[in-house]
Amino acid sequence: MAILEVKVCVKQFGGLVAVKDLSMSLNAGDLYGLIGPNGAGKTTVFNLITGVYTPEEGTIALEGKEIQGMKASAIAALGISRTFQNIRLFQSMTVLENVKLARHVHRKQGLVDAIVRSSVMQTEESEIERDAIELLKIFHLDHLAQELASNLPYGSQRRLEIARALATKPKLLLLDEPAAGMNPQESLELMHLIRWLRDKFDLTILLVEHNMKVVMGVCEKIQVIDYGETIALGAPAEIQDNPKVIEAYLGGA
Amino acid sequence: MTNFLQQLINGIVLGSNYALIALGYTMVYGVLRLINFAHGDVYMFGAFMGYYLARFGTAQSEGSLIHAILIMIAAMILSACLGMLIERFAYRPGRSGSKFTMAFWLGILGAVIGHFIRPALSGLVAGAITGIVIGAVVERFAIRSVRRASRLAFLILAIGVSFLLENGGQLVFGADPKFFPQIIPAMQMNVGDLSINNQQIAVLVVAIILMVLLNTVVNYTRTGRAMRAVSFNLDAARLMGVNTDRIIAITFAIGSSLAAAGGILISLNYPKIDPLMGIMPGLKAFVAAVLGGIGNIPGAMLGGFIIGIAEVMTVGYLQSTYRDAIAFSILILILILKPAGIMGKGLVEKV
Amino acid sequence: MKKWLLCLAAVAILVILQLTGIDLLLLSGPIRSGPYIHQIVILVGINIILAVSLNLINGFTGQFSIGHAGFFAVGAYTSAFVISVLEKSVRAVLVFLPEFGQNAVLLLIGLSAGAILAGIAGLAVGIPSLRLRGDYLAIVTLGFGEIIRVLILNINAIGGSRGFTGIPHLSNFFWVYLFVLVTVVVVHNLVYSSYGRAFISIRDDEIAAEAMGVDTTRFKVTSFVVSSMFAGVAGGLFGHFTMYLHPNTFTFIKSFELIIMIVIGGLGSIEGAILGAILITVILEVFREFGPYRLVIFSITMILIMLYRPQGILGSKALFRRKQKVLTTR
Numbered sequence: 001m002a003i004l005e006v007k008v009c010v011k012q013f014g015g016l017v018a019v020k021d022l023s024m025s026l027n028a029g030d031l032y033g034l035i036g037p038n039g040a041g042k043t044t045v046f047n048l049i050t051g052v053y054t055p056e057e058g059t060i061a062l063e064g065k066e067i068q069g070m071k072a073s074a075i076a077a078l079g080i081s082r083t084f085q086n087i088r089l090f091q092s093m094t095v096l097e098n099v100k101l102a103r104h105v106h107r108k109q110g111l112v113d114a115i116v117r118s119s120v121m122q123t124e125e126s127e128i129e130r131d132a133i134e135l136l137k138i139f140h141l142d143h144l145a146q147e148l149a150s151n152l153p154y155g156s157q158r159r160l161e162i163a164r165a166l167a168t169k170p171k172l173l174l175l176d177e178p179a180a181g182m183n184p185q186e187s188l189e190l191m192h193l194i195r196w197l198r199d200k201f202d203l204t205i206l207l208v209e210h211n212m213k214v215v216m217g218v219c220e221k222i223q224v225i226d227y228g229e230t231i232a233l234g235a236p237a238e239i240q241d242n243p244k245v246i247e248a249y250l251g252g253a
Numbered sequence: 254m255t256n257f258l259q260q261l262i263n264g265i266v267l268g269s270n271y272a273l274i275a276l277g278y279t280m281v282y283g284v285l286r287l288i289n290f291a292h293g294d295v296y297m298f299g300a301f302m303g304y305y306l307a308r309f310g311t312a313q314s315e316g317s318l319i320h321a322i323l324i325m326i327a328a329m330i331l332s333a334c335l336g337m338l339i340e341r342f343a344y345r346p347g348r349s350g351s352k353f354t355m356a357f358w359l360g361i362l363g364a365v366i367g368h369f370i371r372p373a374l375s376g377l378v379a380g381a382i383t384g385i386v387i388g389a390v391v392e393r394f395a396i397r398s399v400r401r402a403s404r405l406a407f408l409i410l411a412i413g414v415s416f417l418l419e420n421g422g423q424l425v426f427g428a429d430p431k432f433f434p435q436i437i438p439a440m441q442m443n444v445g446d447l448s449i450n451n452q453q454i455a456v457l458v459v460a461i462i463l464m465v466l467l468n469t470v471v472n473y474t475r476t477g478r479a480m481r482a483v484s485f486n487l488d489a490a491r492l493m494g495v496n497t498d499r500i501i502a503i504t505f506a507i508g509s510s511l512a513a514a515g516g517i518l519i520s521l522n523y524p525k526i527d528p529l530m531g532i533m534p535g536l537k538a539f540v541a542a543v544l545g546g547i548g549n550i551p552g553a554m555l556g557g558f559i560i561g562i563a564e565v566m567t568v569g570y571l572q573s574t575y576r577d578a579i580a581f582s583i584l585i586l587i588l589i590l591k592p593a594g595i596m597g598k599g600l601v602e603k604v
Numbered sequence: 605m606k607k608w609l610l611c612l613a614a615v616a617i618l619v620i621l622q623l624t625g626i627d628l629l630l631l632s633g634p635i636r637s638g639p640y641i642h643q644i645v646i647l648v649g650i651n652i653i654l655a656v657s658l659n660l661i662n663g664f665t666g667q668f669s670i671g672h673a674g675f676f677a678v679g680a681y682t683s684a685f686v687i688s689v690l691e692k693s694v695r696a697v698l699v700f701l702p703e704f705g706q707n708a709v710l711l712l713i714g715l716s717a718g719a720i721l722a723g724i725a726g727l728a729v730g731i732p733s734l735r736l737r738g739d740y741l742a743i744v745t746l747g748f749g750e751i752i753r754v755l756i757l758n759i760n761a762i763g764g765s766r767g768f769t770g771i772p773h774l775s776n777f778f779w780v781y782l783f784v785l786v787t788v789v790v791v792h793n794l795v796y797s798s799y800g801r802a803f804i805s806i807r808d809d810e811i812a813a814e815a816m817g818v819d820t821t822r823f824k825v826t827s828f829v830v831s832s833m834f835a836g837v838a839g840g841l842f843g844h845f846t847m848y849l850h851p852n853t854f855t856f857i858k859s860f861e862l863i864i865m866i867v868i869g870g871l872g873s874i875e876g877a878i879l880g881a882i883l884i885t886v887i888l889e890v891f892r893e894f895g896p897y898r899l900v901i902f903s904i905t906m907i908l909i910m911l912y913r914p915q916g917i918l919g920s921k922a923l924f925r926r927k928q929k930v931l932t933t934r
Contacts, residue, residue: 050815076817088812090805092872101801105817111826114797115790121797128798168817288739346911354911362904369897404738405668406914409867412860413910417903424896536750539743578754581747588744589732 003028003204004049004172009058009068011044011228018044019055020228026172031198032206033219035239037249041228042208043085046174049206050082051075062172077105081170083161085177085208089149095160096145099132102167132167139163155186166197172204173197179211187211191218216240224248259447260569261562266453266522268561269460272554273515274538275545276467277336277508279553282542283484284504285348287404290411291339292512293535294418295332299513300433300526301426302328307434321436325459325517329510336509337502343414345498347407352392359388365424415535422528430527433520452521463514464554467507471550480504484548537564537580544587546597555595559583615782619708642777646845648885649780650838653787655865655881656874657834660791662863663872664800665827666807667734668742670859671749675832677854678725678752679718679839681762684771684849686717691772711774715783715840722836723829725752730828734821746856757851767850774844783841787834792874794830803827807872861888864906870916879917 006024010017019041026032034042047053049060051072060068067075081102090098113121136142139159144152149160158178165173175194179187191214198205209215215222216236224232224239226248232239239245274296281289306324346354360381367380440451471477479500482490491497519534520526541560545552560580567579587594658672687710694713698706729748733741762768794800805813806820814820843849861884869880891898909916 052811052815071819071821072811072814073817073819076815082815084812084815088809088815090808090812092808093801093804097801097804100798101805101813101818102816104798104802104805107798109798111794111799114799115793117793117797125797164816288743343907343911355908358904358908358911362901362908365897365900365904369894403914405871406867406910408668408739408742409863409914410907410910412863413903413906416860417900417907420896420899420903424900428896536746540747543740543743572758574758575754578751581751584747585732585744585751588736588740592736592740 002026003030003063004206005059005061005064006045006049007059007061009045009048009055009060011041011048011053011055018228019048022058022225022228022230024223024230026204026206028171028204029198029202030204030206031195031218031220032204033215033222034206034208034225035210035212035215035222036225036231040226040248042225043176044228045225046082046176046206046208049075050080050174073105076168076170079169079171080174081165081168081172082174083158083165083176083178085180087154087157087161089157089161089164091148091150093149094146095136095141095149095152096129096132098149098160098164099135099167100128102164103128103131105168135163135167154181158182162193162197166201170203172206174206174208176208177210178207179209179214182211184213187214190214194218255445255447256569260565262447262449262453264562264565265558266456266561267565268558269456270515270519270557271534271538271541271561272557273460273463273511273518274534275541275553275557276464276550277512278539278542279545279547279550280480280504280508283548283550284480284487284501285344287344287407288411288539289339289344289505289508290408290535291343291414291418292508293531293533293538294415294422295336295339295509295531296512296516296534296538297422297526297528297531298335298418298516299328299332299509300516300520300530301422301431301528302331302513303517303520304431304433304526307436318437321455324436325514328517329513332513332516333506333510336505339414340502340505343410344407345501347410349498353389355392356385356388359391360385363387419529419532426528428528430525433517433524433526435524437521455521456518459514459518463511467511467550470507476500476503533577537577540580540584543584543594546594549594549596552594552596615785618778619782644885644889646775646777646780647889648882649777649784650842650845651862651865651881651885652784652878653780653834653838653841654862655869655877656787656791657831657838658862659866659871659874659877660794660803661824661827661831663866663877664795664807665803665824667824667828668738669745669828669831670742670856670863671729671745671747671752672831672835672862673854673856673858674729674749674752675722675725675835676839676842676858677756677851678832679715679722679836680843680849680854681756681768681839682721682836683714683718683840684768684843685762687714687772687774687844688770707772707774708779710772711779711840711844714774714844715837718836718840719833720836722839723833725836726829726832727825729832730825734824734828746859749854749856749859753851753854756854763849765851767848768843769848771843771847771849773847775841776845780841780845783837787837788874788878790830790834795874799823799826804872866916867914868909868916870918873916873918876916876918 002025004024004026006022009019009022011019022045034045036042044053048055048068051067051070051074054069058068059066062078062080065078067078090101093101107124109121109124133142133145136145139162141156141160141163144156149157152160162175162178179190182190194205194207195218197203207215207219219236222234222236222239223230224242224245231244231248232242274292277292277295278289281287281292303324306327341351342354342357345351361384363384364377364381367376367378367383370376370380437451437455442449471480479490479495480503482493482495483497483500487497537560538557541556542553543556544559545554545556560583563579563583564576568576654672654676658669661667661669690713691710694710695706698709701709729745733744733748736744756762757765795803802813802818802823805816805818806823810820865880865884866877867880868883869876869878888898888902891901894901
């Protein structure tokens with residue numbers, strides 16, 4: 001069964017149809033890329049999948065369960081997590097706290113536990129702390145654990161956002177332009193990281209990206225959209241030579 | 254039925270009052286995206302200016318129309334000045350920093366303390382000068398410029414200005430209510446069973462004239478175009494050469510003068526004025542602005558009338574003790590059902 | 605854990621002593637410095653409870669609520685009313701306790717009622733309001749606060765515009781400051797837990813918080829309800845101290861006072877809220893002899909502070925900058 005099944009989705013903003021008749025099917029373990037020229041509707045698709053928007057038509061199903069119309073937090077609880085195009089870290093929190101927050105969705109402590117500092121709460125807090133530091137180690141951010149998130153350099157902030165997203169223990173990870181603002185060396189490292197993450201954490205990864213090197217190098221399947229519709233779908237090699245894709249990016253000859 | 258129509262007329266009169274105040278809120282929100290909490294107190298200021306001008310301005314020709322109009326215009330100008338002062342020294346520093354802010358506020362603080370120590374003009378002046386000097390010195394040597402204020406800080410700042418005007422009013426004008434003199438001879442007209450008096454007609458006529466004038470200015474003048482540009486996108490307007498600081502000051506001036514007009518007009522019908530009279534009407538006018546769609550000028554007019562009519566109907570048909578609650582109830586309803594207001598368009602946040 | 609138990613035990617003992625009427629430490633009599641100072645000290649305590657609870661929703665969760673006086677009122681009137689109805693029967697049942705102890709039990713009953721009803725009010729206000737943002741939320745909460753006040757004004761059973769008189773004097777220094785302690789501890793523990801992180805994440809970036817699995821609406825409402833319950837407790841303590849209630853005490857001016865307290869102290873800082881409450885209450889009292897000049901000077905000071913130091917004395921988020929290491933050493 002596909003892990004994510006998007007069928008015939010339509011999303012409108014006032015008069016503008018941002019996403020038209022979009023379908024997408026991801027299998028578990030896929031490294032899937034979503035590309036298209038600016039304004040094609042890629043981030044809107046992300047927002048639809050993660051529950052920020054509700055489609056006017058169509059369905060979105062995670063492991064067979066329909067999720068369109070659900071709250072974003074509920075969808076996150078079911079196993080979808082994401083990063084953002086414009087980094088959205090929690091500015092007043094430290095690096096460590098940002099990651100710890102993401103464990104909230106799986107918490108066992110109740111409100112009363114928190115207030116009385118019961119043993120349930122205290123054991124869980126130690127666990128959360130331990131796991132968070134482990135995660136930071138993977139991203140080489142553990143030495144910055146007590147730094148305010150807003151003080152980090154750009155590249156580290158991006159990595160932190162990914163670390164935070166992973167802390168929710170997702171099945172499906174959506175990365176919104178993770179390579180934005182990275183130099184070639186950083187992009188190369190990112191490519192390795194993404195592949196490694198998929199293997200180590202048993203994830204499915206959906207990627208929106210403008211950096212073609214990264215897309216072609218990482219993704220196993222690519223879907224190209226323009227004006228909210230799919231114009232091509234296939235392996236990187238096919239997409240690169242696809243005349244429709246070339247036209248969409250460069251405009252007609 | 255006639256009772257209903259009578260209430261309707263009363264409601265429209267009250268509503269035009271709220272509309273005039275609401276316009277100020279909506280215009281300022283339009284250009285600054287901030288709620289000027291102190292606006293209701295400018296309304297109060299206008300009424301008091303009218304009061305003093307009428308009482309002590311001219312001894313003769315009492316009751317003439319020209320006299321009344323002059324008083325109103327003078328009060329409007331004075332209130333416009335107040336509005337611009339507030340903008341310049343309270344709100345602009347939080348936006349783009351400004352000089353002499355510290356000197357200004359310490360000057361006022363000094364004047365107040367000075368007058369407290371010595372309740373005479375000399376105390377006031379001495380205190381003011383001390384304050385200004387200290388302020389200028391501190392500004393020059395100790396403090397960097399004012400920080401860019403967050404929305405929350407701004408709201409509290411506005412509340413502070415509002416407090417200042419209210420308490421300052423109590424200090425300067427005295428806390429007891431005063432009675433606005435009759436500057437238009439009272440005359441009652443009867444159409445069938447309905448009665449409408451001179452004051453009410455004056456309110457309606459003046460309010461309509463002012464709204465039409467405003468509409469003309471906003472839609473058919475260069476300044477108005479600049480105001481609209483600023484309300485769409487302040488930065489873009491600035492880049493296009495619009496002097497945004499000047500336009501914002503003008504917006505405040507216009508809004509404040511309209512509120513002052515409202516203050517005087519309402520005093521014709523309800524002559525009891527006191528320094529706290531601006532609080533409730535201010536809040537209700539704000540509700541009216543939100544109801545119509547904050548930032549939307551015709552919306553503010555519409556909202557004002559609706560609130561006015563609703564309030565009068567509540568007093569007439571329900572219970573008068575609920576008169577204040579009706580405006581807030583409408584507010585809550587509209588914010589739950591259609592936060593953008595009747596004529597407003599919602600803004601979507603980019604994710 | 606051991607330290608906790610000890611503190612809890614000490615408090616429990618003191619409470620039992622109060623209940624049985626043994627007035628150890630003379631905590632309940634007027635403080636030696638005189639009734640006026642005593643009154644200020646009590647008022648400070650009540651304002652601390654109000655400020656710290658308001659800070660939970662405004663400072664930590666970042667939701668701008670300016671209707672707190674409404675919940676204060678609900679708590680005060682509910683407690684007073686419930687006691688007026690139950691006093692005779694409860695005293696009859698508790699005949700074996702000294703009057704002191706009876707008072708304590710009555711107070712606790714009143715406070716519970718006040719807290720519960722204030723919490724329900726918080727729910728009623730929070731659910732529709734908290735989907736709004738920023739200025740709109742502020743105005744709606746203000747509106748609700750006013751509606752509550754107008755409703756109280758119209759209910760004759762609790763005095764309406766004449767005020768509610770004859771409320772028994774049940775609260776004292778001990779109870780007020782016990783609840784100050786409780787409020788501070790509860791809010792502190794909440795903030796330093798997974799819930800605290802959730803609240804702060806909502807303040808920092810609601811969309812990201814939601815994407816990371818925090819049900820923002822539910823949490824905002826939770827924060828609101830906890831906050832309003834404490835305001836209700838403060839209300840009960842207040843009513844049973846002043847022995848008289850009038851809706852004019854609970855206008856939006858009171859709400860503004862509380863906002864000023866938490867902003868001056870530093871939004872998002874528990875210590876800041878305490879400091880702000882003490883400072884503002886004392887300053888307002890001390891300057892009473894300035895007469896009408898008092899509030900003018902106060903407003904100018906407010907303006908200056910908002911222009912030049914909006915983050916308050918202790919700075920916003922000062923609390924969170926401290927490490928959470930406290931939890932990991934166990």
